[in-house]
Amino acid sequence: MRIVTGTFSHETNTFSNIPTTLEEFAKQGIGHGDEIAQRFRGTNSIEAAFIDASEHFGFEIIWTVYGSAIPGGLVSRDAYEYFSGHLLEGIQAAGAIDGILLHLHGAMVTDDLDDGEGHVLEAIRRVVGPDLPIVTTLDLHANLTPRIIQNCNALTGYDTYPHVDVYDRAYEAAEILVKIIRGELRPAMALQRAPLITPLQSQVTTHDTPMKRVIDLVHRLEDNPQVVSIAAFGGFPFSDIEPAGFSCVVVTNSNPALADQLAKQVADAALAERENWIVHPTPPEEAVRRAMAAERGPVILADIADSGAGGTAGDATVTFKTLLDLGARNAAVCSICDQEAIDICLQAGVGAEVHLLVGGKRDRLHGDPVSITGKVRLIHEGSFVRSGPQNRGVTQTVGRCVVVEIGGRGGIELMLTEHRAHPNDLQYFRAFGIEPTERQMLVLKSAAHYRAAFDPIAAETIEVDAPGITSPRLENYPYENLRRPIYPLDEV
Ligand SMILES: [Zn+2]
Numbered sequence: 001m002r003i004v005t006g007t008f009s010h011e012t013n014t015f016s017n018i019p020t021t022l023e024e025f026a027k028q029g030i031g032h033g034d035e036i037a038q039r040f041r042g043t044n045s046i047e048a049a050f051i052d053a054s055e056h057f058g059f060e061i062i063w064t065v066y067g068s069a070i071p072g073g074l075v076s077r078d079a080y081e082y083f084s085g086h087l088l089e090g091i092q093a094a095g096a097i098d099g100i101l102l103h104l105h106g107a108m109v110t111d112d113l114d115d116g117e118g119h120v121l122e123a124i125r126r127v128v129g130p131d132l133p134i135v136t137t138l139d140l141h142a143n144l145t146p147r148i149i150q151n152c153n154a155l156t157g158y159d160t161y162p163h164v165d166v167y168d169r170a171y172e173a174a175e176i177l178v179k180i181i182r183g184e185l186r187p188a189m190a191l192q193r194a195p196l197i198t199p200l201q202s203q204v205t206t207h208d209t210p211m212k213r214v215i216d217l218v219h220r221l222e223d224n225p226q227v228v229s230i231a232a233f234g235g236f237p238f239s240d241i242e243p244a245g246f247s248c249v250v251v252t253n254s255n256p257a258l259a260d261q262l263a264k265q266v267a268d269a270a271l272a273e274r275e276n277w278i279v280h281p282t283p284p285e286e287a288v289r290r291a292m293a294a295e296r297g298p299v300i301l302a303d304i305a306d307s308g309a310g311g312t313a314g315d316a317t318v319t320f321k322t323l324l325d326l327g328a329r330n331a332a333v334c335s336i337c338d339q340e341a342i343d344i345c346l347q348a349g350v351g352a353e354v355h356l357l358v359g360g361k362r363d364r365l366h367g368d369p370v371s372i373t374g375k376v377r378l379i380h381e382g383s384f385v386r387s388g389p390q391n392r393g394v395t396q397t398v399g400r401c402v403v404v405e406i407g408g409r410g411g412i413e414l415m416l417t418e419h420r421a422h423p424n425d426l427q428y429f430r431a432f433g434i435e436p437t438e439r440q441m442l443v444l445k446s447a448a449h450y451r452a453a454f455d456p457i458a459a460e461t462i463e464v465d466a467p468g469i470t471s472p473r474l475e476n477y478p479y480e481n482l483r484r485p486i487y488p489l490d491e492v
Helices: 022-027 035-040 046-057 077-093 116-128 146-150 166-181 210-221 256-272 284-293 318-326 339-348 451-457
Strands: 002-009 060-068 099-104 134-138 154-157 187-193 227-233 247-253 299-302 331-337 353-358 370-380 383-385 395-397 401-406 412-417 441-444 460-463
Touching: 002 046, 002 077, 022 077, 035 046, 035 060, 046 060, 046 099, 046 166, 060 077, 077 116, 099 116, 099 166, 116 134, 116 146, 134 166, 146 187, 154 166, 154 187, 154 227, 154 247, 166 227, 187 256, 210 227, 210 256, 227 256, 247 256, 284 299, 284 318, 284 441, 284 460, 318 331, 318 370, 318 412, 318 441, 339 353, 339 370, 339 401, 339 412, 370 412, 451 460
Parallel strands: 002 060, 002 099, 099 134, 134 154, 299 441, 299 460, 331 412, 331 441
Antiparallel strands: 187 247, 227 247, 353 370, 370 401, 383 395, 401 412
16 A cells, blocks of 8 residues: 655734745755655654554555645745645656545645645645545644535544644544545545634633534544544634634545534534634733732743734734833743844843844734843754654754843843744743743743643633734734624624
């Protein structure tokens, strides 16, 4: 059995002015051929699951290309053509194959395409013909389109957010593909969308949220022996495209009517909870005062509107500025992405006092630049090995990292990074000499992915209502292309 695989993953925030070029993919490491296996073997990743499944089920993997960039603005035409081109060439060069197994995201928007994954799948289908089985994994934040399900045979989606089950869902996708190839399974797939767009915080599955209740329903429905897999997609709301929002895909074993019925049942359950998806973050001043008054730390101040993992500039300043204004101490901030400030610190060197204007430079949506004076405490090349529940063992880079200490020892440690960081692992602090459990408060620029690693150490978690293009206040976004009517923008 010979199976071709490839990775092309991006979550596109169409409100971002940072183009996702080939260079953005290169920052996270582009892979070709067998080097992809070498990089991911033994890690808690999708690619490692494909490797393990190949050994268990006895198939050969033909690796094509790996590309995954930090969420940001529109994927450039060049980048799209590079990865889709390498995928297609790899498939054509592989000779006789039995199936295709993909790692896609489902929320990619390019310069010209609202439905990046749908077009990738369509192009592959055109090349391989109607009979070769294609199975893909998708992210829980995928915005599903008919084109996606019309051009693959089955798919799996994550059941968790933070996404701690990517390995399991990828292994499941490989198993489904093997069963199709062996003739043990004839998938029938149905897609149902709900007229619902939801913020990321109520899609979290670490505690009782609407998404958690939907996933619990999915698991009960999956007990039906005719069901192969059900994926509920919370969707990625920061994308002004027609399909953004909640959807469900059901895969059954040759039972299209059941697939339709269950997909509708899940979509209806999500819509029935419509008011519960709305979240109520805390104003910055109130949040910081509460963190300062807390009996013990660390209090997590989640800067949810500036989530690097959601495509923001990573240089929002309002929460950080509130720490300064209120005189917060024993605080660490991860991070502000600011090349200009980093360059000044590199010039000055470790131990030097620096005057900087940090953050708020990429656009007018994330607060103003803030003037600070501090001491360069650390300069680091910026890579580390992840140790938490997400992608454990995978090497991560934030570009070069500088820690600036403001207000002397015990003041505020501001991390400056070259790349947009999305702190979802304790190593985002520990690798840079900051022990997160010893701080009174930690500012994390993350919508929700921080929870897998930081909930276990948090004394309290506060979602801060600061400006930014991953703010959960969906009524404030200038949507023009989104399907309507859709809740909560319209009554449905
Ligand atoms: Zn996601």
